[in-house]
Amino acid sequence: MVRNIVVLGGNSHPQLTQTICDHLGIPPAKILLGKFAVGETRVEIKESVRGKDVFIIQSGGGKVNDHLMELLITISACRTASAKRITAVLPLFPYSRQSDIPYNKTGAPLSKVPAGTHSRNGTAYTFDSRPPTPHPGQQESPGLVNGAQSLHHQLGRLKMDDQRNGSVPSSPVTSHPHSHPEGHHHPRRSETMDSSRSDNSKKSDKSDKTGAVNGINGTPHRSTTKPPQFSPQPGYKQWVAQAGTLIADLLTCAGADHVITMDLHDPQYQGFFDIPVDNLYGRHLLRKYVQYSIPNYQSAVIVSPDAGGAKRATAIADALGMPFALIHKERRPTQINDRQNATMMLVGDVADRTAILIDDLADTSNTITRAAKLLKKEGATKVYALVTHGILSGDAIDRINASALDKVVVTNSVDQTDHLRRCPKLEVLEVGNVFAEAIRRVHHGESISVLFDYN
Numbered sequence: 001m002v003r004n005i006v007v008l009g010g011n012s013h014p015q016l017t018q019t020i021c022d023h024l025g026i027p028p029a030k031i032l033l034g035k036f037a038v039g040e041t042r043v044e045i046k047e048s049v050r051g052k053d054v055f056i057i058q059s060g061g062g063k064v065n066d067h068l069m070e071l072l073i074t075i076s077a078c079r080t081a082s083a084k085r086i087t088a089v090l091p092l093f094p095y096s097r098q099s100d101i102p103y104n105k106t107g108a109p110l111s112k113v114p115a116g117t118h119s120r121n122g123t124a125y126t127f128d129s130r131p132p133t134p135h136p137g138q139q140e141s142p143g144l145v146n147g148a149q150s151l152h153h154q155l156g157r158l159k160m161d162d163q164r165n166g167s168v169p170s171s172p173v174t175s176h177p178h179s180h181p182e183g184h185h186h187p188r189r190s191e192t193m194d195s196s197r198s199d200n201s202k203k204s205d206k207s208d209k210t211g212a213v214n215g216i217n218g219t220p221h222r223s224t225t226k227p228p229q230f231s232p233q234p235g236y237k238q239w240v241a242q243a244g245t246l247i248a249d250l251l252t253c254a255g256a257d258h259v260i261t262m263d264l265h266d267p268q269y270q271g272f273f274d275i276p277v278d279n280l281y282g283r284h285l286l287r288k289y290v291q292y293s294i295p296n297y298q299s300a301v302i303v304s305p306d307a308g309g310a311k312r313a314t315a316i317a318d319a320l321g322m323p324f325a326l327i328h329k330e331r332r333p334t335q336i337n338d339r340q341n342a343t344m345m346l347v348g349d350v351a352d353r354t355a356i357l358i359d360d361l362a363d364t365s366n367t368i369t370r371a372a373k374l375l376k377k378e379g380a381t382k383v384y385a386l387v388t389h390g391i392l393s394g395d396a397i398d399r400i401n402a403s404a405l406d407k408v409v410v411t412n413s414v415d416q417t418d419h420l421r422r423c424p425k426l427e428v429l430e431v432g433n434v435f436a437e438a439i440r441r442v443h444h445g446e447s448i449s450v451l452f453d454y455n
């Protein structure tokens with residue numbers, strides 16, 4: 001039982017709030033969370049927080065924007081009500097994938113087969129890379145496909161530019177007395193011989209002969225051909241909001257003194273805050289699962305499904321003395337948000353082994369389901385996916401059910417009640433006790449790092 005402490009729970013995960021309070025031996029504080037008819041969030045704290053150490057629990061996932069607004073208003077309400085210290089407890093930190101660089105992915109459902117057809121597994125999902133993963137001896141199609149698409153794109157652009165240019169003036173050929181009217185234009189030899197020449201080259205021929213050389217009454221004048229339009233190259237810079245900084249500022253401005261979270265997508269995001277941020281590790285829970293729940297784990301292989309998570313996965317592999325493999329997401333899409341076209345390549349050996357994917361979050365579950373397909377193709381006998389944050393938006397559960405994944409293990413940093421009902425492959429690890437202990441330590445001014453200082 002801790003004193004002078006108030007725990008408030010938002011609407012995102014009431015069950016986790018209750019678990020944390022049970023561990024702390026206190027009831028959650030009374031709070032009214034509602035909405036006005038227009039959709040605006042309404043918060044009323046039903047007990048005094050004056051001089052208290054307040055912890056507000058609100059996770060990302062689900063209706064993330066509503067939950068964030070609810071959290072900000074609750075923090076502000078506590079600040080106005082003279083709370084001594086306010087700690088925002090965000091088991092899954094919202095917007096943490098948009099920390100600094102412009103985020104260029106859609107997170108949209110991916111690789112669905114066209115309506116009316118079915119993939120080989122009889123489902124609406126293919127789990128294939130488009131273009132496919134290249135194999136030794138196979139011509140590397142992605143570059144070619146992208147190259148061809150890019151060429152097509154450039155040609156289309158040229159055509160459009162040319163059409164625009166051709167409209168000013170309407171036609172130098174017809175307006176100039178010395179030039180041939182359009183109808184009496186004698187085709188040049190090259191035009192008659194080479195029928196494959198594009199309209200573009202024909203039009204530029206015309207301007208060469210007329211606008212570029214002759215002016216009104218035979219006076220030379222400047223070419224009417226406009227210089228090529230300047231436009232930004234794809235991938236150079238996208239004017240996308242850098243939401244990470246904004247979220248950090250919003251929490252601080254609302255009145256938060258401290259943040260507790262878990263497995264931030266990018267740990268450097270802590271640097272965006274002017275207040276202390278405790279980033280708890282979920283990997284210890286995942287590591288314990290490997291150790292105690294995966295048979296013959298010593299002969300299994302830890303796999304990171306993308307380069308971004310390699311550090312996270314190697315930490316577990318090193319701690320358990322296990323081999324490690326990496327899936328490299330090769331992104332050569334023609335469009336910046338063409339995430340599904342990333343080709344996956346395996347670096348390492350998984351043949352005749354159990355493969356254990358380690359990642360920080362699964363949103364559409366596209367990453368883990370595609371990785372599972374690749375791993376099975378490369379000879380893995382079983383594929384587990386161990387993920388800290390099981391956001392599992394949209395049809396992620398259907399995708400998992402239809403995939404080559406044998407088991408998916410997540411923590412309850414996001415509410416898993418509905419997911420558990422719909423996914424027989426899902427197993428959930430409890431994080432309530434970890435957050436309760438972190439809250440207790442923060443309240444008493446004890447070290448948090450010792451919480452994770454074990455093997």
Ligand SMILES: O=P(O)(O)OC[C@H]1O[C@H](OP(=O)(O)OP(=O)(O)O)[C@H](O)[C@@H]1O
Binds near residue numbers: 308
């Ligand atoms: O379930 P999904 O919708 O496939 O999303 C999950 C992936 O997204 C994140 O990485 P992300 O690709 O955003 O960034 P990274 O390249 O920095 O790891 C996360 O680390 C997962 O790998």
